[in-house]
Amino acid sequence: MATIAVIGTLDSKGEEHAYLAECIRKCGHEALLMDVGSGGAPTVEPDISRYQVAEATGVDLESLMQKRDRGECVAAMAAAAPVLLSQLVSSGRVQGVISAGGGGGTAISTAAMRALPLGFPKVMVSTMAGGNTAPYVGTSDVVMFPSIVDVAGLNSVSLGVFSRAAGAICGMVEAPPPEHQGRPLVVATMFGNTTACVTEAKRVLEEAGFEVLVFSACGTGGRTMESLVASGMVAGVLDLTTTEWADELVGGVLSAGPHRLEAAGIAGLPTVVAPGCLDMVNFGEPETVPDRFEGRKFYYHNPQVTLLRTSVEESRQLGGILAEKINAYRGPVSILMPERGFSAIGEPGGVFEDQEADAALMEALESDCGKEVLRFPLAINDPAFARACAEKLLSLLRGD
Incomplete structure (x- = not known):
């Protein structure tokens, strides 16, 4: 039997969370009601009061509620709930x-969920689940349930939604953990x-006894990888596709933000970096490309x-950015540069072949x-x- 935390603003949505708790108990598990509301009194009795939640970060919730600033109250609970929930999880x-x-309840509860480890069961039933969920999910594995x-x-609709959501979280806690392969x-x-x-590099590493997790360098993928690296679960980093920095610099749609290429350095992990796809910036349909790129x-x-093919000047700046990030690495790191193209379409004869731009990036990075920094006369x-x-990377992992 598991205990499932049921988090909610019990002043405005007490009935709904009480029903979720009831469904959980019918499935044979315990429910722990946590109030993160900051309006009127809770309509159902919580197991953990809003004041206990606020105390996790030393907030005087009573004084805060008297100001009647809902935004400030939501922000305070969104900061406190992750702390208390993490304590409950770490203590078992x-x-x-x-x-x-x-909106408010989702902001508070998903903030708490994002603080939990990957793989920990977390379900958010939300009015926000049909739109852009990125601000709520982040790089976590929160399951958003519309x-x-x-x-x-x-009502006749919400009862079905809540009961199925409760069934989902119960099924998640009942699922046996996967057998860990024991490979780094x-x-x-x-x-x-x-x-x-x-794909070829992955094959070599797997033959050497490693498990390789591949992340798409599409913005979210890079941020997720950085988050996993920061979690301490990773032995080494093969960062061969650093293209997200091209989008960050030039204004494309797949940026991973300004902290990309930092987590491995902070963690001191053995790392190999290459300028994969730094010859391109991503946009959507042709009509969405900003007019400033005409020609x-x-x-x-x-x-x-x-x-969009990166220019000579953009490539030079990208080389400098990579150098700045990699200079801060605390652990063993090596940059490998393919002189004959950074992507499948940037190699000789490809539509993005531009030897001058590639050379500008490599020269800036080297200087x-x-x-x-190692160069190879290869694509x-x-x-x-x-x-x-x-x-x-195997050599760095061995400490050679």
């Missing part, structure tokens, strides 16, 4: 978490235009993806970087380059 008191809410109707009482983890980044390289070289990857997807990357 709860084995899963579920919540239901609108509420269909507003979380505003029990390596994380890698990949894009369609570096697939051949990463530049484009490749229409598919109806929804338009690629600014104080770490090991990035050449099997020999892929094997060189994998073997260099």
